[in-house]
Amino acid sequence: MRVILGPMEGVLDHLMREMLTDINDYDLCVTEFIRITDRLLPNSVFYRLCPELHNGGKTTAGTPVRVQLLGQEPQWMAENAHRAIKLGSAGIDINFGCPAKSVNKSRGGAVLLKEPESIYQIVKAVRGAVHPTKPITAKVRLGWDDPNHCFEIADAVAQAGADEIVIHARTKVDGYKADAIKWDYIRQTKEKITIPIIANGEVWNYQNGQACLQATNTDSLMVCRGALNLPNLCNVVKRNEDHMTWSEVLELLLRYSQFEIKGDKGLYYPNRVKQWFAYLRHQYPEAKALFADIRSLNKAAPIISILQQAHHNLAA
Incomplete structure (x- = not known):
């Protein structure tokens, strides 16, 4: 199984990635999002959010780091994705899940879950701008307020040429409520699309991890908040290691x-x-x-x- 360290705006920065990958066997890290509007950003912005680009796109421990972009204009998302890859990013992740009101008001993040066609156009443009050997992934929620929208959203991502999709098993309206987790929708989605799915949401320990893998029928997990609650969560989930004292x-x-x-x-x-x-x-x-x-x-x-x-x- 794979375990990926996901992004958390303002919390899981490069210092935290450095430490957590040093003590865990993470397969990949994804950066905090870089906000894309209507321009090609300078190299300095990418280096600031992802200084691992100076180290071949890896943490000191050797864990690959993938730059995450958030935006709504296919052309500018594509151009900035090309730049991130050129600077050494281990692929591109696209954020369609951020629930922050300030982001959603400017047509970024989770608000695009209402527009599967826009998701398709953005992913397609980014895929076209990046060498085929570099993976393109998208992080989504089940929908804005209806989890049944996840099937159309995931299909848009897959049809646009993404290599994988991360699904946070809650809608935007669900927020982070523990009792709102809907792992079964990931399993249903997996039956409808051909690209691999990475499951995300409510993995805090070994038992949660095993339950999520079984319920979703996936072999990959992304952890975010849990990695801060329990610093060696990756190894706990992978190998049932003891919790750090x-x-x-x-x-x-x-x-x-x-x-x-x-x-x-x-x-x-x-x-x-x-x-x-x-x-x-x-x-x-x-x-x-x-x-x-x-x-x-x-x-x-x-x-x-x-x-x-x-x-x-x-x-x-």
């Missing part, structure tokens, strides 16, 4: 803190580490207690000091 998670947090952080990056460190804690506390009770100690801090140094003290106390 809280001590090991603290070591990982300290490693994250030791990344070279300069300029603007130093400013966003406190927010990023607190975002991570917001996920970790669902898996680790200790994270919930420690989060209370750092949540009001907005400088890196005192946060790191608290993490170091917590790690020291465990080791003592």
